[in-house]
Amino acid sequence: MNLNQLDLLRILQETDFNLSKAAEKMHVVQSAVSRQLQLLEAELGSPLFERHGKRLLGLTPLGERVMQEVEQIHQAKKNIQSMADDFRANRNGTLHIATTHTQAKYLLPVPVQKFRQQYPGIKIYMVQSSPDNLIDLLHRHQADIAICTEKLADDDRLVLRPCYEWHHVVIVPKNHRLTSGLLTLQRLAEEPILTYSPGFTGRTAIEKAFNDAELQPDIILAAADSDVIKTYVRLGLGVGIIAETSYEPSKDNDLIALDLRRLIPASVTKIAYLKQLYLPSYCRYFIDKLLEQAQLKNHQSEI
Template identity: 85%
Template sequence: MNMSQMELLRVLQETQFNLSKAAEKMHVVQSAVSRQLQLLEMELGSPLFERQGKRLQGLTPLGERVMQEVEQIHQAKKNIQSIAEDFRDSRHGTLHIATTHTQAKYLLPVPVQKFRQRYPGIKIYMVQSSPDNLIELLHSHRADIAICTEKLADDPRLILEPCYEWHHVAIVPQEHVLAEGKLTLQRLATQPILTYSPGFTGRTAIEKAFNDADLEPDIVLAAADSDIIKTYVRLGLGVGIIAETSYEATKDNDLLALDLGQLISSSVTKVAYLKQLYLPSYCRYFIDALLQQAQSKSANSKGSKLQAKA
């Protein structure tokens, strides 16, 4: 048993057990991959893969258990590399950030700017996707950190750090019927609703609020992007429900933002990374800058509310 065989198992899983693709990724011929796999299974005394002819169909029970150990070996290898780079105080590398559109546009610009000033030699790759996929990006080592609101707390293999608490607002044209009078979920339920796709930006909290009130909202458009929702509100398709941070008073002054903090429970945006991951110093710096910016946004939001109440 050797490290090359462990890497082969990891690559096979990454390529959905495709021998030819695994061979291509490892820069060897397919027969060499098959031979190494055969030698490993002979050493272990039991097959690791279910087969149909020469094709690998999936992992055997032993294979599944072995893959758990392989993943830990791969993580340890990455950690050793990161520790060595930190020891050398390396200012070169890559930071992979997985997040949603809302966080990428409204939370990350200031932390990214600070990071670039401190670590100009480190490249930033930002992937925008659904919360479910963000978690997969972490586990497949295609992202160092993930930033979003939904789903992260469901995975016990992640370390979570709360960024900031926020709530939703309803956005309507200036002369909309909801602009006057007390806003309630019952009144909202009479209007066509434009809001986030399931799994994005507090959609779970929106659904829970209406369900708890025994109401069914008429959601006529769902999108992952706050700007898309605002665009279609402007076209008169309905009432938008978006994150408060997505409403920009100067740019969106043609729309009214109606506070839903008393009607829909608040949400918490979190940053997550693998428990087994060694965080390089530059990654820790980015997280600290992110948390600092989040606290600033939260303080500004609370200040605005107090001013509005006064």
């Protein structure tokens, strides 16, 4: 058994057990991949993959257990390289950030700008995706840190650091009927609502508020992007419920934002990374800048 064979197992899983794609990623011919897999299974005395002919279908129970160990070995290799880079004060490398559209647009610009000034040799790769996929990216080692509101608390393999607390607002055109009188969930439930897709940007908190009040909101449009929601509010499709940070008074002065903190529970955006991950100094610096920006947002929200 050698590290190349263990790397092969990880790459096969990443490529959905496709031998030709795994061979391409490893820069070898497919027959060499098949041979190494045969040697490893012969050494272990049991198959690691379910097969149909020559095609791999998935992992056997033993394969599942082995893959857990392989992931730890792969993480250890990455940690050792990161430690060595830190020891040499290496200022080159990559920072992979997995996040949602809302955080990428409204939270990350200032920390990214400060990071680039401090570490001009570090490349930044930002992946915008759904909260469920952000967690998967961490576990597949395709992201160093993830930043979002939903889902992260469900995974005990992650370190979670609260970033900032925020609330939703309802956005409406000027002179809309909701701008006068006391705003209630009952009045909101009577309007066509445009808000986030399930799993995005505090949608869980929105649903909880209406459920607790035994109300059924009329959500006629759901999107992952605050700007999309604002666009369709402008077209007169309904009222929008978005994150307070997504309302920009200078750009959205044709819309009015009404505070929902009395009606919808606060949401908390979190920073997450693998517990087993060694954080390079540049990654720790970026997290510090994120937290600084978050504190500023918390202060602005309180004001």
